[in-house]
Amino acid sequence: MTAEEEAAVGGPATNRFGVAAPFGRLFFTWLVTIAFLSSAVTWALRLGLQGTESYFLIRQDLPVLGLMLLIVWALGALTSATPIAAGLSLRAMRGLVLALAALVAIAGVVGVQVVFGGYTLSLDEFMANFDAHIFASGQLLAKTPAAWRDYVPALQPMFTLPVPDHAYWASSYLPVNAALRALALSVHAEALVNPLLSAFSVVAVWAIARRLWPEGPGLALIAAALLASSAQLILMGMTAYAMPPHLAFNLAWLWLFLRGGRFGRLGAAVVGFLAMGIHQLIFHPLFAGPFVLQLWLDRRWTEAAFYTAAYGVFALFWIAYWPLAMTLTGVGLSGVHTTGPTLFFGIVRQLFGSVTVDNLGQMAQSLVRFVTWQNPLTTPLAIVGAFAAWRAGGPLRPLVLGVLLTLLVMLVIEPTQVHGWGYRYMHGFLGSVCLIAAWTWARLTDALAPEGRARAMNALALACAFSLVVLGPLRAWQAWSYVRPYARADAQIQSAKSDVVIIDHDSDILFDMGTVTRNDPLLLRPPKVMALAAMNAAGVRRLCASGLRIEVFNGRDAAADGVDVVHNPTPGRYAATLRALMMQLKCGAPVG
Numbered sequence: 001m002t003a004e005e006e007a008a009v010g011g012p013a014t015n016r017f018g019v020a021a022p023f024g025r026l027f028f029t030w031l032v033t034i035a036f037l038s039s040a041v042t043w044a045l046r047l048g049l050q051g052t053e054s055y056f057l058i059r060q061d062l063p064v065l066g067l068m069l070l071i072v073w074a075l076g077a078l079t080s081a082t083p084i085a086a087g088l089s090l091r092a093m094r095g096l097v098l099a100l101a102a103l104v105a106i107a108g109v110v111g112v113q114v115v116f117g118g119y120t121l122s123l124d125e126f127m128a129n130f131d132a133h134i135f136a137s138g139q140l141l142a143k144t145p146a147a148w149r150d151y152v153p154a155l156q157p158m159f160t161l162p163v164p165d166h167a168y169w170a171s172s173y174l175p176v177n178a179a180l181r182a183l184a185l186s187v188h189a190e191a192l193v194n195p196l197l198s199a200f201s202v203v204a205v206w207a208i209a210r211r212l213w214p215e216g217p218g219l220a221l222i223a224a225a226l227l228a229s230s231a232q233l234i235l236m237g238m239t240a241y242a243m244p245p246h247l248a249f250n251l252a253w254l255w256l257f258l259r260g261g262r263f264g265r266l267g268a269a270v271v272g273f274l275a276m277g278i279h280q281l282i283f284h285p286l287f288a289g290p291f292v293l294q295l296w297l298d299r300r301w302t303e304a305a306f307y308t309a310a311y312g313v314f315a316l317f318w319i320a321y322w323p324l325a326m327t328l329t330g331v332g333l334s335g336v337h338t339t340g341p342t343l344f345f346g347i348v349r350q351l352f353g354s355v356t357v358d359n360l361g362q363m364a365q366s367l368v369r370f371v372t373w374q375n376p377l378t379t380p381l382a383i384v385g386a387f388a389a390w391r392a393g394g395p396l397r398p399l400v401l402g403v404l405l406t407l408l409v410m411l412v413i414e415p416t417q418v419h420g421w422g423y424r425y426m427h428g429f430l431g432s433v434c435l436i437a438a439w440t441w442a443r444l445t446d447a448l449a450p451e452g453r454a455r456a457m458n459a460l461a462l463a464c465a466f467s468l469v470v471l472g473p474l475r476a477w478q479a480w481s482y483v484r485p486y487a488r489a490d491a492q493i494q495s496a497k498s499d500v501v502i503i504d505h506d507s508d509i510l511f512d513m514g515t516v517t518r519n520d521p522l523l524l525r526p527p528k529v530m531a532l533a534a535m536n537a538a539g540v541r542r543l544c545a546s547g548l549r550i551e552v553f554n555g556r557d558a559a560a561d562g563v564d565v566v567h568n569p570t571p572g573r574y575a576a577t578l579r580a581l582m583m584q585l586k587c588g589a590p591v592g
Helices: 003-008 023-046 052-078 090-114 123-136 146-155 176-185 190-212 217-228 231-236 243-259 261-276 283-297 301-319 321-329 333-338 341-352 358-372 378-392 396-413 424-445 450-494 537-544 555-560 573-584
Strands: 500-504 528-531 550-554
Touching: 023 052, 023 358, 023 378, 052 358, 052 450, 090 190, 090 217, 090 231, 090 450, 123 176, 146 528, 146 537, 176 190, 176 243, 190 217, 190 231, 190 243, 190 424, 217 424, 217 450, 231 243, 231 424, 231 450, 243 261, 243 283, 243 424, 261 283, 261 301, 283 301, 283 396, 283 424, 301 321, 358 396, 378 396, 378 424, 396 424, 424 450, 450 550, 450 555, 500 573, 537 573, 550 555
Parallel strands: 500 528, 500 550
Antiparallel strands: none
C-alpha cells in the first residue's frame, strides 16, 4: 500500500472499540451510516411519508440495521486467528465460486415457488410475464378482442402502451427482459431465468476481478463471495424483475470492455445494445457511461468515439422501438405519434415534474433498504474505500461514478421503488459495490501482521456464512410473510367462477389494486379482472346488461385475506358513484 492510498483509507488499521482491525473502522463506518440514515428517515417520517416503503422500513429493515452493527462488532471481537480461510489454491477458489453460483441458482429456483408461490407481487414483474406470453404467441403486441376494447383501461390501468382504440395492448416497457422470459417460456423454464442470471453474475464478478487484479485471486474470491451472500441478489433472483438481467448484462459488458480488442469492443457493443432495451433506457447508460467518459479523459480517441457513436445509435433505436413495433403489427402510422420520442420525453417530463423535498426522505428509506440487504461487510467496505478507489483511478473510478450517478438520478426522478427486495434500482450496480468493497478489504488488511490477516479472513468467511445462513433466510421469511396474503387474494380472484371480477379498491378500506388486477394478455381465460376506478358509467351499464356473471372484490375482502390495507377517511367520489350505480342495477355479487 502506498502512503497516498494508506492516507485515503484512513491509515494503518488499529484496534478500535475493543475489536480487532479492520473491524473497528468498519464498525465506526456503520455507526456513522446509521446515524446519517436514521436522521434522514426520522425527518422523512415527520413529513408524514407513508405507504409500502415506510412499511418495509419499519417492519423489515430497521431491526436488521441494528443487527448489522452488532454483527460487525462481534466479528472483530470474537473471531479466532486460527487460519480457516487461508491457503486456498486457485483451482479451489474457482470451485468455491462455482459452488456459490450454484447455491444462488438453486435458492432462486426453489424460492420462486417456496417463497413467492409463483405469484408476481409487483406490476413490473407481472408485465414482464405479460409481454413474455405475447412474444411466445408470436406477436409483438396482443390483439384485443373487439368486445373488450372499451374495457382495456380497466383490465390493465397502469404501465400499458397507448394504442389507438385499444386495438392492441402490451406493456410500455422495452422488450429484452420479456423476450428472455418468452424464450424460457417456450421450454417451460421461465422460473430459471433470473436464478441463472444471478448465478452468472457471481461468476462474472470473479472473472472481472481476475482481469482487474490478476496477481490477487483472493480479491476475486472476496468480490464473488460478497455478491453471492447478498440477500438482495438471492431474493431478486426469485422474481421476474428486470433487475437481475441488468446486473448480468452490466457485468458481461464490463468483462468484454476490459478485455478490449476487436472481440471485446464488438461484444460489449452487442451486450450494451441489449442491455439498453431490457426494460428502461436509463439504467445501463448510467453503468457504462462513466467508462466511456474515462476513455475520452484518457485520450483513447478511437475507442471513445466507437462507444459514443454506438450508444447514440442504440438510444435512437430503443426510443423508436414502439413506433416500429406498432407499425410492424399494423396499428398504422396515425397511432405512432403516441409512442417513440413523444412517449419517451413524456415519461421524462412526468418524472422530473415529481421532484419535491420529500425525495430526500424517500431516498433515505431506499438506502436503508439497500444497505441492510447486503452482506454485513459490504456497505462499510464500499463506503470506506470509495474515495480511495476514486483517487486510484483506472476502472475503479468509473465503478464509483456509476454508483454515485445512479443514486443522484434516482434521487431526482424516482427515489421510491414501492415494491422490491433490497433497493432494486441499485441492483445493476451490486457488482460495482462488491468490487469496490473487495479492493478496500485488501487495502485495509495488507498492512496487518499474519495473525491479524488470518483473523480478518476468518471473520470475512464467517460474515459470508452468516449472511447466507441467517440473513438470507430471514429476508426470505419477511418476503414470504408480506407476499402470502396478496398471493392468497390473487388466487381467490383468479379461481372465481364468474366471467368478470371487479376490483373495488377505493372505498372505506383502501388497498393496492395493482397487485390483483391481473389478466391473461390474450384474454382467453376467465375471469376478466377489472378495476372499478378505471371504468365509466356507460361501461358499467353495458357490462351489467351483458348477461355475464359479475363478482366484486373489495377492501373488506382484501383485509380478510390479510392484505395490507389502509382505512380511507376520504374515499373517491367517482368510485362511489359507480358503486352506487352497480347497486342500483343489482349487479355484482361478493367474490367467492
